[in-house]
Amino acid sequence: MKRFGGIFVLLVFIGAISFFGMVAPSPIYATRKLESLGRLIEQLYGWSGAAELRNSRQLYGKSLLVNFNSEGQIAHLGLKMFPDGVKQQIDPEISEFLERLSLELCLEDQQGKLGSKLKEYKIALYLNQVPLGGLLFQKLEDALLVADNSAVFRLTKDSLNYSAVWENGGHQSFEILFPAQYDLISGRDKKELDDQLEMKLKSYDGSGVQFEDIQRISVTEKETGLWLSSPQSFMIPAVGNSRYFRKSANEQLVWLYDSRFPQESLANLFYYLPDSSKQLQVKMTHRKYGKEISTYTLPLASILATWQKNFQTFVGFEKSPEGELNAVVFFYNSMGNYLHLLSIKASETDLFEQHEIEAELRSFIPEHNIKNLFGERQGAGAYVTVNY
Numbered sequence: 001m002k003r004f005g006g007i008f009v010l011l012v013f014i015g016a017i018s019f020f021g022m023v024a025p026s027p028i029y030a031t032r033k034l035e036s037l038g039r040l041i042e043q044l045y046g047w048s049g050a051a052e053l054r055n056s057r058q059l060y061g062k063s064l065l066v067n068f069n070s071e072g073q074i075a076h077l078g079l080k081m082f083p084d085g086v087k088q089q090i091d092p093e094i095s096e097f098l099e100r101l102s103l104e105l106c107l108e109d110q111q112g113k114l115g116s117k118l119k120e121y122k123i124a125l126y127l128n129q130v131p132l133g134g135l136l137f138q139k140l141e142d143a144l145l146v147a148d149n150s151a152v153f154r155l156t157k158d159s160l161n162y163s164a165v166w167e168n169g170g171h172q173s174f175e176i177l178f179p180a181q182y183d184l185i186s187g188r189d190k191k192e193l194d195d196q197l198e199m200k201l202k203s204y205d206g207s208g209v210q211f212e213d214i215q216r217i218s219v220t221e222k223e224t225g226l227w228l229s230s231p232q233s234f235m236i237p238a239v240g241n242s243r244y245f246r247k248s249a250n251e252q253l254v255w256l257y258d259s260r261f262p263q264e265s266l267a268n269l270f271y272y273l274p275d276s277s278k279q280l281q282v283k284m285t286h287r288k289y290g291k292e293i294s295t296y297t298l299p300l301a302s303i304l305a306t307w308q309k310n311f312q313t314f315v316g317f318e319k320s321p322e323g324e325l326n327a328v329v330f331f332y333n334s335m336g337n338y339l340h341l342l343s344i345k346a347s348e349t350d351l352f353e354q355h356e357i358e359a360e361l362r363s364f365i366p367e368h369n370i371k372n373l374f375g376e377r378q379g380a381g382a383y384v385t386v387n388y
Helices: 002-019 032-045 050-054 092-110 114-121 140-144 182-186 190-203 262-268 300-307 348-354 367-380
Strands: 062-068 074-079 124-127 152-157 161-168 172-179 219-223 226-229 236-240 244-247 253-255 281-287 293-299 312-318 324-333 338-347 356-366
Touching: 032 074, 032 092, 062 092, 074 092, 092 114, 092 140, 092 161, 092 172, 092 182, 124 140, 172 182, 182 190, 182 356, 190 281, 190 293, 190 300, 190 356, 244 262, 262 312, 262 324, 262 348, 281 300, 293 300, 324 348, 338 348, 338 367, 348 356, 356 367
Parallel strands: 281 356
Antiparallel strands: 062 074, 124 172, 152 161, 161 172, 219 226, 226 244, 236 312, 244 253, 281 293, 312 324, 324 338, 338 356
16 A cells, blocks of 8 residues: 555656646647747757747847747747837837748758748848848858847838848848738738638727828819719729718718718718717628638628728729619738728618628738739629639
């Protein structure tokens, strides 16, 4: 009995050691990209536990950064690339991408795969304007060390690419040229992006949405009693961002929401929600990656709150029977060159009496996919039929 009692005590002691962290648990990662980086770090350096990653580690002379979310998952892995105080001035997705990319490139370099990874991502590196592989730029570490705490950082973007440049004392510069491609920048695949968007849409109550100041909108009279803003088109003339107004009894402009103008009223709802429409519900069918479909109902205000920052909104209408409305709404993000497409079907009764409309969402469509579609189908007038 004493022998078995001793074994039992030993087993309890071993369990306690494991429970209290003397056997490091494997970290949990928030995304598949982070998990792949974590596994590669473990493979190359043997840093396996979250506690080990938390310690001050360095790769190629740069400090390893590890951030955890509220659920205890590793939400960011990267190298310190920004001088103190500079990172807070940059869009967090861009800054974290550059930190994560720098880490990934170091890990790929350790395996002799740096060139193929840069080619896969369509990324170019320059040290003092010399491309990687040139006579004066043979080592990745030499470029990374330019991004020290005294460096000046500059970020620019054209229609297709970002340029991130670190300049050190005016004598050295390091540039990363990378495509404005949202899945690359976010570090999430299409399924992760779709699932994350659904969670956001369901969790936002719309209370924080901000609407455009009507006093700053330039308008012209379209017809008696109807005024509209100067429109900007999106890819084709039939899709634009016109907003519609009427004048009150004291000649003040007010947003239009009137059953006599159903099409204009529906378009307006994606720029402003009058009190009479704030309870409008959207029965959403979300077509996601891999032909997965989610259905849920949410306030229109939640949609506006989710996409009011960093997005431009454009609306187009399809010919439909009298009393019905078929519209497409593009939420365009020029920072990542992608958009969300909302296809809406509603009757005038749905809009003004039932306060409920049906919508189908296709999310994270690369801009070039839409451009190709418009180019192929514009002549046929079927610009709202989108399949991808």
